[in-house]
Amino acid sequence: MSAEPLRKPSEEQHPKVYHSTEIEPYKPGLAERLYLPLFAGLMVTIRHFFRNVFKGPEYSINYPEERRQYSHRYRGHHILTTRPDGSVRCVACFLCSTACPAECINIEAGEHPDENIEKYPLVYEIDMLRCVFCGYCVDACPEEAIIMSNNYDMAYFTREQSIAGKSDLMKPFTFDEDRLGYRPRFPEEDVQRAKMRREAFSLVEAARRARGEAPTGELPQQPAG
Amino acid sequence: MATTVTDTPTLLEKYPAGSILPQEGMDQETWVVSRDVLADLARDLRDSNETQFDLLLDVCGVDYPDREERFEAVYHLYSIPRNQRLRLKVPVTEEDPILPSLIPVWKAADWFEREAYDMFGLRFEGHPNLRRILTHEAFQGHPLRKDYDPTRRWILTEDKIYRPKLDVPEGLSDDMFERMTINIGPSHPAMHGTFRVVAELDGETIIASEVEIGYLHRCFEKMCETHNWQQVVPYTDRLNYCSSFINNVAYCRTVEKMLGVEVPPKAVWARTILSEFSRVMDHCVANGSTLVDAGALTNFWYLFQPREEIYGLLEACSGARLTVSYGRIGGLAQDLPPDFMERSYRLLEIIPPFIEDVEKLIDKNHIFHKRAVGAAAISAEDAVNWGWTGPCLRACGVPFDVRKAAPYDLYDTVDWEVPIFHGGDVFDRYRVRFAEIRQSLSIIRQLLDRGMPDGPHIVDDPHVALPPKEAAYNQMESMIYHFKLIMDGIQVPPGEQYDMVEGANGELGFYCVSDGSSKPYRIKVRPPCFPIFSAFPLLINGNSVSDLIVTLGGLNVIAGELER
Numbered sequence: 046m047s048a049e050p051l052r053k054p055s056e057e058q059h060p061k062v063y064h065s066t067e068i069e070p071y072k073p074g075l076a077e078r079l080y081l082p083l084f085a086g087l088m089v090t091i092r093h094f095f096r097n098v099f100k101g102p103e104y105s106i107n108y109p110e111e112r113r114q115y116s117h118r119y120r121g122h123h124i125l126t127t128r129p130d131g132s133v134r135c136v137a138c139f140l141c142s143t144a145c146p147a148e149c150i151n152i153e154a155g156e157h158p159d160e161n162i163e164k165y166p167l168v169y170e171i172d173m174l175r176c177v178f179c180g181y182c183v184d185a186c187p188e189e190a191i192i193m194s195n196n197y198d199m200a201y202f203t204r205e206q207s208i209a210g211k212s213d214l215m216k217p218f219t220f221d222e223d224r225l226g227y228r229p230r231f232p233e234e235d236v237q238r239a240k241m242r243r244e245a246f247s248l249v250e251a252a253r254r255a256r257g258e259a260p261t262g263e264l265p266q267q268p269a270g
Numbered sequence: 271m272a273t274t275v276t277d278t279p280t281l282l283e284k285y286p287a288g289s290i291l292p293q294e295g296m297d298q299e300t301w302v303v304s305r306d307v308l309a310d311l312a313r314d315l316r317d318s319n320e321t322q323f324d325l326l327l328d329v330c331g332v333d334y335p336d337r338e339e340r341f342e343a344v345y346h347l348y349s350i351p352r353n354q355r356l357r358l359k360v361p362v363t364e365e366d367p368i369l370p371s372l373i374p375v376w377k378a379a380d381w382f383e384r385e386a387y388d389m390f391g392l393r394f395e396g397h398p399n400l401r402r403i404l405t406h407e408a409f410q411g412h413p414l415r416k417d418y419d420p421t422r423r424w425i426l427t428e429d430k431i432y433r434p435k436l437d438v439p440e441g442l443s444d445d446m447f448e449r450m451t452i453n454i455g456p457s458h459p460a461m462h463g464t465f466r467v468v469a470e471l472d473g474e475t476i477i478a479s480e481v482e483i484g485y486l487h488r489c490f491e492k493m494c495e496t497h498n499w500q501q502v503v504p505y506t507d508r509l510n511y512c513s514s515f516i517n518n519v520a521y522c523r524t525v526e527k528m529l530g531v532e533v534p535p536k537a538v539w540a541r542t543i544l545s546e547f548s549r550v551m552d553h554c555v556a557n558g559s560t561l562v563d564a565g566a567l568t569n570f571w572y573l574f575q576p577r578e579e580i581y582g583l584l585e586a587c588s589g590a591r592l593t594v595s596y597g598r599i600g601g602l603a604q605d606l607p608p609d610f611m612e613r614s615y616r617l618l619e620i621i622p623p624f625i626e627d628v629e630k631l632i633d634k635n636h637i638f639h640k641r642a643v644g645a646a647a648i649s650a651e652d653a654v655n656w657g658w659t660g661p662c663l664r665a666c667g668v669p670f671d672v673r674k675a676a677p678y679d680l681y682d683t684v685d686w687e688v689p690i691f692h693g694g695d696v697f698d699r700y701r702v703r704f705a706e707i708r709q710s711l712s713i714i715r716q717l718l719d720r721g722m723p724d725g726p727h728i729v730d731d732p733h734v735a736l737p738p739k740e741a742a743y744n745q746m747e748s749m750i751y752h753f754k755l756i757m758d759g760i761q762v763p764p765g766e767q768y769d770m771v772e773g774a775n776g777e778l779g780f781y782c783v784s785d786g787s788s789k790p791y792r793i794k795v796r797p798p799c800f801p802i803f804s805a806f807p808l809l810i811n812g813n814s815v816s817d818l819i820v821t822l823g824g825l826n827v828i829a830g831e832l833e834r
Contacts, residue, residue, distance in 0.1 A: 073639055082634035089627045090568055104575050116607065118589035144756050146501035179504035179595045180603070185756045187742055187749060193589075227589045229739040 119195035119226040120178040123171055125214040126190055131248050133215060134190035137164040141182035141191055149175035150182060169214065173199050174207045180227045192228035281318050285311065293359070297527065297767045300357040308360055309370040315347065315356070316375055323347040323356060324654050325670075326372065329382035330794040331390035332783055333416045340364040343392055344781065345372075346768060346796065350654065350670050357768065362392065371396040378657025381804040389414035389491075404487040404833055413492050414792075420489075420496050436470045436478040449477075456485045460819045462559055463829030467806070467818065474814045479807045483833055490834040494793040498759030499525055500599055502790065507593035509795060509831040512555045513548035513774040515541075515584065517831075518597030523678065524769040524780040525599045528762050531734055535723040537601035542680040543614065543717050544584065544596070545771070546710040550621060551577045552774030552826070553661070553703040553710075559823035560700055561632065564641050569628045576621040583613050599760060600735040601728030614718055618711055625707060632700070642697035646809040646821040649694060656808070657801030660776025662825060665702040666694035672772035684716045699824040734760055759788030775799050775826040797831040 076082060097103070106113055115121075126134045137154035155167035182191050191214075201207040282290055289304040290311065303311060315323040327346040334340060339361035347356045360369055371394035372379040383394040384403040391412040394400055402409060406426040411418050436451065451470050455461040464485035470478040490509070494502045506521045507514040519541050526533060533541075558573035581591040586607045588596035596603050607613075632638050648658075650666040663670060671688045673681040689705030691698035728735045732751035741748035764786040770779035776798025783792040802825050810818045 073634075073636055077634050077636045077639070080636050082630075083637075086631040086635060089630050093572075093627070104578060116586040116589070118587070118604065118607070119585065120589040140753065140756050144501070146497055146504050177504050177593065178590060179593075180589060181501070181504070184603075184736060187752055189739075189743075 115195045115226070117195075117225065119193070119197075120180045121194045121226045122173070122196040122199060123182070123209070123214055124192050124194050124225070125169060125211065126192060127215060129248065131252060133165060133169070133211065134188055135166050135169060136162065136188055136190070137166045138187065140185040140187060144181040144185035146179060146181060147175045147177045149173075166211065169211045171209045171214065172207060173201070173209055174204065183227055183229065189229055193226040194224050195226040196224060281314055281320055296357070297765070297769075298355050298357055300359060302359045302361065305360050305362060305369050308358070309372065309375075311358075312372050312375045321349060321354075321356075322351045323349045323354075325350055325659070326376035326378040326382070326657050327777065328779060328781065328794065328796040329372075329379055329386055330781065331386045331392050331414065332792050333390060333414065335416050337361070338363070341367055341390055341392055343369055343386060344794075346779070346781065350668060353675050355768075367392045369394055373397060376657065377652075377655045378801045378804070381800060388412070391415070402484075404484040406484070413489055418492075420492050434468050434480040434482070436468065436480060454815070454818065456482075460563060460822070462822060463827065463832075465803075465822075465827070465829065467810075469810075469815070469818070471815065476810050476813060476815060476818060479810055481803065481806050483803070485833070486829040487833040490795070491793055494790050496789070498788045499762055499790060500760055502793065503597060503599070504593065504595045507595055509797065509834065510552070510773060510775070510778070510799075510828045511592055511830050512826075512828060513552035514592065515544050515548045515594050515596055516771060516773050516778065518595065519545055519679075520769070520771040520773065520778045521780050522597045522599050523771065524767050524782050525760070525762060527769055528765055528767045528782060528784060529599070529734060529760070531600050531729050531731060533601055534725050534727065534729060536606070536725050537727050538679050539717060539720075539723050540602060540606055540610075540727070541597070543714050544587070545679070546714050547580045547583065547614075547617070549774045550707050550710050551580045553707050556775070556823065556826035557628070557700055557703050560696065560820065561628075561638075561823075563819045563823045564638060566632065566638065569631060572624045572627050576617075576624050579617055579620050583610075583617060586610075586613060598728060598735065600731065601726070605727045606722065611718060611722060614714065618715055618718075621707075621711060625704060629704065639697065641820060642700065643693065643695060645696045645817050646813060647693060647695040648805065648809060652805070652808070653694065656805040658776065658805070660773065660798050660802075661702045661706060662699055662802055663776070664688065665691045665698040667692040672770055672777050676770070678771060680717060681713070684713050686713050696820055696824050761786065761788055762790075770796070773798050775828070776802065795831075795834060797834065799825065799827045799832050803827045803832055
C-alpha cells in the first residue's frame with residue numbers, strides 16, 4: 046500500500062520550509078499511566094463549575110428572553126426607506142436585483158405620479174428563503190432606498206409568507222435607529238439622516254391617525270409562548 | 271524559487287517532438303501534453319530527481335466547445351522538495367475523451383478523476399471505479415459542459431441509489447463473527463455532515479469500506495459561471511463555512527492577480543489578521559469535534575467559546591457571523607470598525623485560557639492517549655501520495671505550508687514557525703492544530719503591534735471596486751461608474767490563473783479561466799479536504815468502528831467544501 050519513499054526537501058531549494066518546530070513523539074510517563082493528570086483536568090472543570098455557579102454563566106444567552114447585541118452592520122431583514130412624505134424612496138432602477146447573487150429580488154416598475162420622479166416600484170418583493178443576506182443590494186442601491194435591519198427573527202409557516210412585499214419591508218418599526226443594520230454609513234450625516242427617518246416616521250403615523258387607523262409605532266411584541 | 275522545470279531538458283528528451291509543448295505567458299509553468307505520453311510523463315515527473323513532483327494538487331476539466339479538441343484536462347502538480355509548481359494540460363476531443371488514469375502514480379487522482387468524469391464526461395482508462403461522485407447515480411449529462419443548461423432539473427429517485435461492491439480482502443474470514451455491511455451516515459450525528467461510509471464489518475472491525483459523498487453538492491462551479499465575478503464572493507463563503515473569510519481571500523486574490531490590481535495595505539493587513547482568526551476558529555471546531563467524538567464533551571464547550579468571540583469580531587467587521595462575505599475583489603467590503611484594535615487585543619487575551627484548559631484536560635490524559643495515539647495513522651509518503659495538505663499533512667511530519675512556501679499577504683514579514691509532528695495519527699492531528707493556533711495568535715499579535723495601516727480599505731479603481739457611496743450619490747462620474755460596475759460587472763482580462771492560500775485544512779486553490787467577459791468562464795476550487803477524505807478508507811480499514819468516528823473530526827472534512 047505504501048507509496049514511494051519521501052525525499053526530504055533540500056535546504057538550498059526550499060529554505061523557508063525548514064524553520065519548523067520538531068516535537069518529540071508522545072511517551073506517557075508513570076504519572077500518566079496512573080491517570081494522575083486527570084485530577085489536574087478535574088480541577089479545570091471544577092473551576093469552571095464554581096465560576097458558573099457564583100458568577101453566573103458567562104457565555105450563555107437565554108434566548109429569546111435575552112438577545113445578543115449585534116453591531117450596526119448586522120445583515121438582517123431588509124428595509125425599504127421612505128421619503129419625508131412617507132412614500133417609498135426606491136426608483137425601481139433594478140440595480141439591487143441585478144447585483145443580487147441569489148436572484149431573490151423581484152421588482153415591477155410603475156410610472157410615478159410626480160413627474161420629477163421617473164419610476165417607482167409597483168411590486169417590490171424579496172424572497173427571504175432565497176436571500177443569502179450578503180448585503181449586495183445595499184451596496185448597489187444608488188438611492189439608499191434599501192438598507193438592512195438587525196432583525197434576524199424570520200420564521201414562516203408557508204413559503205408564501207416568506208416573500209416579503211413592499212408593506213413588510215416598509216413597516217414603521219424598522220425606522221427605529223436601534224434596529225437598523227447594514228447600511229451605507231456616513232458618520233457626519235448619520236445624525237441628519239436619523240432625524241429625516243424619524244420625521245418620515247412621524248408623518249406616516251400622522252397620516253394613519255388622520256385616516257383613523259391604529260398607530261403602529263410600537264415595536265412588535267414578542268410572540269407569546 | 272528554483273529554476274523552471276523546462277530548464278532541465280534531460281527529462282523531456284525521451285519524448286517525441288511535439289508531444290510536450292511549454293505554453294508561454296501563463297501565470298505558472300504550463301505544458302500542453304499529448305495524452306499518449308501522459309502516463310509516462312507523470313511517472314517521470316514524480317520520480318526524476320530534477321522534478322520530484324510528489325503532490326498532485328488538482329485534476330479538473332475545462333470545456334472549450336469552439337476548439338477542435340473540445341475538452342482540456344488540467345493537472346496541477348507541486349513538488350514539496352523543490353517548491354515548484356507545474357500545470358499540465360491535456361486536450362482531448364469530444365468523440366474520444368479518454369485519458370490514462372494517473373492513480374498508479376498519485377493516489378490523489380482517484381476522486382479528482384471521478385469528478386472530472388462526473389462533470390465533463392472525461393473517461394480515465396484504468397480507473398478502477400470510474401463512476402459519478404458528486405451527482406446522483408440517476409443524473410444524466412455532465413453539468414459543467416458549456417451546453418448543459420444550468421436550470422435543468424432531474425427527478426432523482428432512491429431506487430437507483432448506489433450499492434457498492436466492497437473489495438473484501440481474502441483470508442480474513444473468521445468463523446467467530448458474522449460479517450455484515452452497514453451504512454454509517456449520510457445523516458448520522460457522528461458524521462459531522464452528510465457523508466456516507468459503507469463498511470463491511472467483521473465483528474467490530476472494519477475490513478473494507480467505501481466512502482460515498484455528494485449529498486451536499488450544489489454545483490458551485492456551474493453557478494459561478496452564471497454570475498459575475500463579484501457575485502461569486504458570497505458563494506465562496508459556503509465552501510469551508512468554518513473559516514469562510516479565508517475562502518473570500520483565496521478567491522479575491524486569484525481574481526486580483528488576473529486583474530493586476532494591487533490591494534491597499536490596510537486590506538492586506540486586515541486580511542492576514544482575520545484569516546488567522548478564522549484559522550483559530552476552524553482549528554477549535556476541528557479539535558472540539560474530535561474530542562466530542564472521543565467522548566470528551568467538556569472540551570467542545572471550552573473550544574466553542576473562543577469561536578463565539580471571534581464571530582463577534584467578524585460580525586462587527588462584516589455584519590454576519592458565519593457567512594461573512596467580507597472580502598471583495600480589490601480589498602474589503604467595508605472599512606474596519608473603529609474598535610477593531612481593542613476587540614482584537616481582547617480576543618488575544620480571551621482565547622489562550624480556553625486552549626490551556628483543554629490542554630490540561632487532554633494532553634496528559636491517558637484515556638485519550640489510548641484512544642488516539644496510533645489511531646488511523648498514515649505515513650508521510652502515503653499522505654503526500656494521496657494529496658494531503660495542511661495540518662493533517664504536517665501531523666505526518668511534512669513541513670509544507672503555503673504561507674511559508676509561497677508567502678502571500680504579510681506572512682513573510684512576521685516571525686513564525688510551522689509546527690511539525692510525526693505520528694500522523696489522531697493525537698498528532700489534534701496537537702498540530704493547537705500548536706498552529708499558538709502560531710496564529712503570535713502572527714496576529716505581531717501584526718496588531720505594528721498598528722493599523724492608514725488608507726482606504728479597497729482599491730481606488732472604479733473598474734474594480736464600487737466608488738464610495740458619498741461620491742456615487744453626489745458626483746455624476748462616480749454615479750456612472752457605480753451603475754456600470756453593477757450592470758456590467760468586473761471585466762477580467764482573458765487568461766488563466768491558479769492561486770492558493772493556506773486554508774484551515776490545507777491548500778485552498780482557485781483555478782480561474784476568463785474569456786474576457788464579465789462572468790467567469792470556469793472556476794475550479796481545489797478543496798483541501800477532498801483528497802484528505804478520499805484516503806479515508808485507507809485510514810479506517812482494519813480499525814474498529816469507534817476509530818472511524820474519532821478519526822473523522824480530526825480530518826476536518828467540511829461538506830460544503832468537499833462537495834461544492
